[in-house]
Amino acid sequence: MSKKITVGVVGAGRIGKLHMNNMKNMPQVRLKTVSDIFADDLKDWFAESGAEKLTRDYRELVNDPGIDAVFICTSTDTHMQIIREAAGAGKHIFCEKPISFSEEETLKAYEAVQKAGVKFQVGFNRRYDRNFHKVKQLVEKKVIGDLHVLKITSRDPNPPSLDYVSRSGGIFMDMTIHDFDMARYISGSEVEEVHVQGATLINPKIAELGDVDTAIITLKFANGAMGVIDNSRQAVYGYDQRLEAFGSKGSAQVNNETESRVDLLSEDGVKGDNPLYFFLERYNDAFIQEVKEFVEAVMNNQEIRTTFKDGIMAQRIAMAARESLESGQPAKVKGLE
Incomplete structure (x- = not known):
């Protein structure tokens, strides 16, 4: 592989455009082709995109022998087909989460990737956040002793549209799946069991679509630790992303990112900045780092940090969470064979 x-890129929606904008600033990347079914409406954007070609048909780039790697940034229901075709064409693959909504489809895609021997990275960008990664290292090195409790708070500033909710796969597959991956990543242990309490407290129409917008999830890890995740689709003060790893020798905590760390103290009280408002701001550096690592892994034939198996396990936890919500009972998580 050359040093470029x-x-x-398949899919020029919000996340596809984000990755392309970041890759424009990476000299080791040649951004050749972007495909999107709405290509005819993207011509003005394309002129500034940094890509060389725009097409409606993703197969043009999948079948292009000059393309080394494919970024799959389309809706989840299209992932499996594109993964299988890209793997069959010998392309390395970066795929946004979740891999699919179906265990069967995900495993078929996994088999295709394994058979082709290509590299595959799933887009769990939070692993590449410098603060979360430091907590991971502190836990791994037992600086806080044995992990006892992992607490994750993840709340969006605004709920998504009802159209999005209807095709998202539900809050656990769409939103909490990042938290499930973080739970495995930080703890260094598999999740064996989940227990969910969920409610629709923000928009009753979400309940009509069979989903919830607020959830408390408890986790049981194989290493004996316990976990708690709290989710909300609406935190009016901003994008609330906090984490604590509590252990036998101490605690490691990550607080929200804000525009500044300045507190204003006056007779009216103490005021500070709200959390950054959306994930594009909060995790901008993490998005850049995850792509850099994927590019380096392809160029230098290195191991991928966030693998297909990580995608499978986060998806299985999400499915168990849905099972628990519906039954009201704890649900076991299927392990990797």
């Missing part, structure tokens, strides 16, 4: 890789 040629990339194609």
Whole structure:
């Protein structure tokens, strides 16, 4: 592999545009082709995109022998087909989460990737946040002793549209799946069991679609530790992303990112900045780092940090969470064979 890789991007929605904008600033990347079914409406954007070609048909880039790697940034229901075709064409693959909504489809895609021998990275960007990664290291090195409790708070500033909710796969597959991956990543242990309490407290129409917008999830880890995740689709003060790893020798905590760390003290009280408002701001550096690591892994034939198996396990925890919500009972998580 030369010291430059040629990339194609499937899907020019919000996340696809974000990755392309970041890759424009990476000299080791040649951004050759982007495909989107709404390509005819993207011509003005394309002129500034940094890509060389715009097409409606993703197969043009999948079948292009000059393209080394494919970024799959389309809706989840299209992932499996594109993964299988890209793997069959020998392309390395970066795929946004979740891999699919179906255990069967995900495993078929996994088999295709294994058979082709290509590299595959799933887009769990939070692993690449410098603060969360430091907590991971502190836990791994037992600086806080044995992990006892992992607490994750993850709340969006605004609920998504009802159209999005209807095709998202539900809050656990769409939103909490990041938290499930973080739980495995920080703890260094598999989740064996989940127990969910969920409610629709923000928009009753979400309940009509069979989903919830607020959830408390408890986790049981294989290493004996316990976990708690709290989710909300609406935190009016901003994007609330906090984490604590509590252990036998101490605690490691990550608080929200804010525009500044300045507190104003006056007779009216103490005031500070709200959390950054959305995930594009909060995790901008993490998005850049995850792509850099993928590019380096392809160029230098290195191991991928966030693997297909990580995608499978986060998806299985999400499915168990849904099972628990519906039954009201704890649900076991299927392990990797």
